[in-house]
Amino acid sequence: MHNTPPDPGSALAMRAHFRQSQSRTARLRLLVDTGQELAQLPPQAMRERVLARACAFLAMDHGLLQEWDAEGCASVTARHGSPAHIARLATLADRDLRTPHWHEPPHSVLQVPLRGSDGQAFGVLVLGNSVSLRAPEHEDSESLQLLATLLAAHLQNQRLLTTLKARDRTLSDLVNRLLRAQEDERKRVAYDLHDGLAQTLAGLHQRLQGFAGRCPTLPDALAADLQAILSLAQHSVGEGRQLIAGLRPTVLDDFGLFKALDKEADRLRDAGIQVLWRSHCAARLPSSVEIAVFRIGQEAINNVLKHAQASQVALTLELRDETAILQVDDNGKGFAHDPHRDGADHVGLATMQERASLLGGRFSCVSVVGGGTQVQASVPALVNGAAQ
Structure with missing residues (x-):
């Protein structure tokens, strides 16, 4: 083969x-x-x-x-x-x-x-x-x-x-400047109102009270008008003080974050909502931190009053590992997160998020329909390496 x-x-x-x-x-x-x-x-x-x-x-x-x-x-x-x-x-x-x-x-x-x-x-x-x-x-x-x-x-x-990233940093810087300018303007307007219009209204109320005390007995109709004027003047003084407190609460500058938040919680108490402090920290923090956390707490309380229909709110303010932590829990009706509505109806949440992030912190809002809402913000409590 x-x-x-x-x-x-x-x-x-x-x-x-x-x-x-x-x-x-x-x-x-x-x-x-x-x-x-x-x-x-x-x-x-x-x-x-x-x-x-x-x-x-x-x-x-x-x-x-x-x-x-x-x-x-x-x-x-x-x-x-x-x-x-x-x-x-x-x-x-x-x-x-x-x-x-x-x-x-x-x-x-x-x-x-x-x-x-x-x-x-x-x-x-x-x-x-x-x-x-x-x-x-x-x-x-x-x-x-x-x-x-x-x-x-x-x-x-x-x-x-x-x-x-550069544009994001620029935008964050602009937002930071805007918030600072807003706080400065609020502070200026609050002090102007306190030293001007509020003093005038308080003086007017005192003069009316003095006039009513010296006034002879008036007919019932005139006496009722005078009491209505006194009540209106007193109400104007109270509204002026609330306006000033909303613009720049003096208690925040004088006594710190805890006292300012507890004073803000009086609005909940006045509305018949039970307020419970789970824990609190009375230490003074850097001004920028106190302002940011206060505004976050203020907006959270606003949301409870406007939307939550809650009967109880639990507040927490802690200083943990050099981080200020604020938590606001309510037992209200809650809400569903709708991405198509968040931009229009939840500007307050976006502002709280921005305030926390500008200081290098974190913000979260967890809500369950029928199960209440929890708002939490954590912000570094140090400026230039030291707490105030």
């Missing part, structure tokens, strides 16, 4: 097919492995990893990544290989590049653009070798373009995230 001699053509075809399979596997591994890595890396490490992998994929011994900022200024953001060779590559970087471009020998350089979502290039990968190489296959260039697009997407996401 004779063995059939091997077919040289068939062997060459199998070898070519095997090499093609190897190339496709290498391209796929380049994209998959690098894509998984980029999600775990910071921006600078992303640049360096992509550049190193691109050089290794094409057997290039040096390369760089050059990027342009919004003003068009170019900067090399990643380097690989000899500084002398890298300097030469920098002179070849082309910002107007749309597709991968191969420089024929003696350069043996491949440029791959990084394009943003608008299609405009904001960077370019420039890969070179110290000895002449043949041009890479079209599939290899396409793979590197996909790799560059992947890097561009991650870098743009990082840029957008950085911009968003």
